[in-house]
Amino acid sequence: MSRVLVVGGTGLAGRAVTAEAVERGHDVVVAARRVPDDDSDQYVTGATYVTADIVTGDGLEEALDGVDVLVDTSNGVGKQAANVFATGAQNLVHTAARFGVRRAVLLSIVGADQSAYAYYRAKAAQERAYLEPALDTRIVRATQFHDFVTAIFDRGRPLGALLSPTGTRFQPIAVSDVARVLVDVVEDESGEPDRVIHVGGPRVESARSLAEQHKRASGSRRFILPIRLGGALGSTWRAGRNLVPEHAVDGVGYGTWLESGARA
Numbered sequence: 001m002s003r004v005l006v007v008g009g010t011g012l013a014g015r016a017v018t019a020e021a022v023e024r025g026h027d028v029v030v031a032a033r034r035v036p037d038d039d040s041d042q043y044v045t046g047a048t049y050v051t052a053d054i055v056t057g058d059g060l061e062e063a064l065d066g067v068d069v070l071v072d073t074s075n076g077v078g079k080q081a082a083n084v085f086a087t088g089a090q091n092l093v094h095t096a097a098r099f100g101v102r103r104a105v106l107l108s109i110v111g112a113d114q115s116a117y118a119y120y121r122a123k124a125a126q127e128r129a130y131l132e133p134a135l136d137t138r139i140v141r142a143t144q145f146h147d148f149v150t151a152i153f154d155r156g157r158p159l160g161a162l163l164s165p166t167g168t169r170f171q172p173i174a175v176s177d178v179a180r181v182l183v184d185v186v187e188d189e190s191g192e193p194d195r196v197i198h199v200g201g202p203r204v205e206s207a208r209s210l211a212e213q214h215k216r217a218s219g220s221r222r223f224i225l226p227i228r229l230g231g232a233l234g235s236t237w238r239a240g241r242n243l244v245p246e247h248a249v250d251g252v253g254y255g256t257w258l259e260s261g262a263r264a
């Protein structure tokens with residue numbers, strides 16, 4: 001059993017990691033800027049919650065004291081992303097090294113190192129901060145979550161549509177499968193494993209096919225609206241830099257996830 005700190009453990013992926021690590025018997029501490037109420041769906045019974053801000057550094061020393069493995073599942077949106085990823089990672093890495101943390105596991109995105117999209121560039125800066133020699137780091141780059149792909153389709157809701165990016169394929173993955181891989185990495189004591197690990201959902205499918213599955217499963221009457229996604233994100237996805245078919249998990253596919261009504 002290890003003491004595991006899940007930074008961002010109140011978020012979508014972080015909650016799944018927290019639940020998986022608690023389930024496997026680890027002593028789990030969750031750090032975020034807000035501690036959830038114990039009756040909220042952000043709260044995982046068996047975990048301990050502390051407040052910490054990785055950008056300002058407030059609460060980090062207390063959170064990292066006695067920790068064996070740090071798992072970073074934090075996220076930043078909009079203009080905050082660069083701060084959370086670059087400054088946050090530097091603060092975490094340096095404080096963790098001072099407190100003798102044995103290993104750090106970072107959740108990143110497939111293609112983060114191959115895109116000019118601002119969010120991906122911020123993720124790449126976060127990865128670089130973790131690859132400093134101060135810590136034994138493993139980076140897990142995952143493909144798009146089922147929830148994320150669904151959110152793209154649903155951005156068309158005000159138009160009565162499901163938005164489907166043209167020329168784009170996804171390999172969506174359940175956050176429960178991402179969590180399983182991250183906790184495997186937390187526990188991995190074998191020799192000298194790869195520092196960067198890729199993981200993708202069970203199947204690569206066109207955005208159109210996934211949107212059709214969403215439409216069927218939700219019984220939606222919305223029409224599927226093809227859109228050409230501009231900018232660096234659109235070209236990254238159309239080039240297939242979001243796919244890792246050779247690293248597909250034997251896990252929950254998009255259709256199964258939709259049918260189960262899962263949000264995990």
Ligand SMILES: NC(=O)c1ccc[n+]([C@@H]2O[C@H](COP(=O)([O-])OP(=O)(O)OC[C@H]3O[C@@H](n4cnc5c(N)ncnc54)[C@H](OP(=O)(O)O)[C@@H]3O)[C@@H](O)[C@H]2O)c1
Pocket residue numbers: 007008009010011012013014031032033034035052053054055056073074075076084088107108109110123141142143144145146148149
């Ligand atoms: N979405 C995808 O398809 C996808 C695919 C692959 C990888 N990823 C990566 O997965 C990671 C997690 O994404 P997610 O969607 O699960 O995130 P999320 O739901 O937005 O959760 C973000 C978490 O970070 C915490 N956080 C934000 N700013 C913080 C700060 N300054 N200090 C401490 N904690 C802070 C939040 O809590 P507070 O706000 O209370 O602080 C929350 O717990 C991201 O790094 C993302 O790049 C996402």
